[in-house]
Amino acid sequence: xxxxxxxxxxxxxxxxxxxxxxxxxxxxxxxxxxxxxxxxxxxxxxxxxxxxxxxxxxxxxxxxxxxxxxxxxxxxxxxxxxxxxxxxxxxxxxxxxxxxxxxxxxxxxxxxxxxxxxxxxxxxxxxxxxxxxxxxxxxxxxxxxxxxxxxxxxxxxxxxxxxxxxxxxxxxxxxxxxxxxxxxxxxxxxxxxxxxxxxxxxxxxxxxxxxxxxxxxxxxxxxxxxxxxxxxxxxxxxxxxxxxxxxxxxxxxxxxxxxxxxxxxxxxxxxxxxxxxxxxxxxxxxxxxxxxxxxxxxxxxxxxxxxxxxxxxxxxxxxxxxxxxxxxxxxxxxxxxxxxxxxx
Numbered sequence: 001x002x003x004x005x006x007x008x009x010x011x012x013x014x015x016x017x018x019x020x021x022x023x024x025x026x027x028x029x030x031x032x033x034x035x036x037x038x039x040x041x042x043x044x045x046x047x048x049x050x051x052x053x054x055x056x057x058x059x060x061x062x063x064x065x066x067x068x069x070x071x072x073x074x075x076x077x078x079x080x081x082x083x084x085x086x087x088x089x090x091x092x093x094x095x096x097x098x099x100x101x102x103x104x105x106x107x108x109x110x111x112x113x114x115x116x117x118x119x120x121x122x123x124x125x126x127x128x129x130x131x132x133x134x135x136x137x138x139x140x141x142x143x144x145x146x147x148x149x150x151x152x153x154x155x156x157x158x159x160x161x162x163x164x165x166x167x168x169x170x171x172x173x174x175x176x177x178x179x180x181x182x183x184x185x186x187x188x189x190x191x192x193x194x195x196x197x198x199x200x201x202x203x204x205x206x207x208x209x210x211x212x213x214x215x216x217x218x219x220x221x222x223x224x225x226x227x228x229x230x231x232x233x234x235x236x237x238x239x240x241x242x243x244x245x246x247x248x249x250x251x252x253x254x255x256x257x258x259x260x261x262x263x264x265x266x267x268x269x270x271x272x273x274x275x276x277x278x279x280x281x282x283x284x285x286x287x288x289x290x291x292x293x294x295x296x297x298x299x300x301x302x303x304x305x306x307x308x309x310x311x312x313x314x315x316x317x318x319x320x321x322x323x324x325x326x327x328x329x330x331x332x333x334x335x336x337x338x339x340x341x342x343x344x
Contacts, residue, residue: 006157010148010194043084045172053084057093060086066094077168077210080175092210099208108158109286110279119151119159121279127163128273129170130262136180136214137167140264144187148194156197157204162282164211169285178212182254184267186220215243217257220250 043050054072057079061067067075070093078096082088100106110117126140139160146156167174205213221229226248233241247253251267263269 005196006154006200007152009150009152010196045080045176050079050084053086054079057086057089060090061093064094066097070097073169074210077175080172081178081210081212092207095208096210099204103154103158103161105158105161106289109289110162110283111286115151116155116158119155120162120282121275123275124156125160125163126264126273126275127166127278128264128271129167130258130264130271130273132180132215132217132257132262133259134180134214134257135173136177137171137174138180138182139163139167141181141183143183143185143192146192146194148192148197153194153196153200156194157200160201161204161209162286164209166278166281166285168211170281175210176212178214180214180217182217182219184219185222185225186250188222190224213243216245217254218244218246219254221246221248 043053054076057075058072061075067090070078074096075089075093078092079086079089082092108116110120122145124142124145126142127137128140129137131137141160148156151159164179167179205211218225218229226246229244229246233244236244245257251263254263254267255269258269260269262271264271264273
């Protein structure tokens with residue numbers, strides 16, 4: 001998708017008017033073969049074996065400025081997301097940092113862009129910290145809160161990305177096990193549907209984001225979506241099809257896949273969540289974007305960019321000061337305390 005298209009909100013002429021038009025645009029999702037293999041549970045997080053593979057990855061990326069700008073945290077996240085395959089992890093690290101550059105992730109925060117903040121505050125995508133019965137951390141998408149006529153695909157993808165980022169930062173195991181999505185479609189209409197957004201997200205999931213796609217729960221699909229979903233699944237791989245569940249009986253069906261203690265209260269569960277606390281966490285997390293370091297580990301103030309990157313036209317380092325320490329110390333900087341894992 002061109003930069004111009006990414007930044008253009010959906011006009012009335014773009015809105016699908018019939019199920020056939022929606023089906024034609026959405027069936028392209030089947031072209032994306034996402035990384036949905038089961039996680040490698042034979043390697044424990046923080047183990048000597050994991051650190052040995054991490055060292056090999058660092059050696060593989062040495063001399064690549066894009067790779068080194070990522071820092072230990074994202075290098076490890078990519079290694080886990082690619083099941084400890086060093087070569088594939090190396091490619092993912094460079095792809096992810098380039099993607100952040102292209103999307104302007106480091107430049108766009110909830111504190112410097114009011115439209116972006118308004119979208120994140122609306123709660124279209126929520127990272128509550130809850131998990132399904134398979135142990136996957138979950139992102140909840142409330143599609144009725146979207147307004148493609150106001151927010152462009154770039155804003156929509158940035159809001160989804162920061163939610164994913166918050167899970168990976170808070171829960172290292174999500175990097176290895178993957179993230180599942182609950183798409184609550186109750187109350188939506190065609191005006192909430194912008195087919196450019198899922199296509200852009202699927203493209204990012206395929207080879208740019210350091211996250212595994214663990215599954216999709218579609219809740220309360222309207223009639224037109226019930227007609228479209230089988231067609232989309234026809235063009236997906238068998239494993240992708242198995243990860244997509246259409247729950248036509250609403251929130252009650254979610255209880256087949258979630259314990260009640262892991263469902264938000266408005267889904268009939270008891271999992272506590274404060275969106276205000278989530279917003280505070282996002283703001284704090286994004287503040288770390290500007291705590292830059294050069295490739296050799298020299299720290300810089302919030303407003304001073306590394307000399308190696310200042311003339312390259314690329315984004316500054318996304319690492320915090322903690323990433324100059326060991327990878328384990330970096331986890332401590334990025335991870336909230338166990339008693340505060342929930343946003344309450």
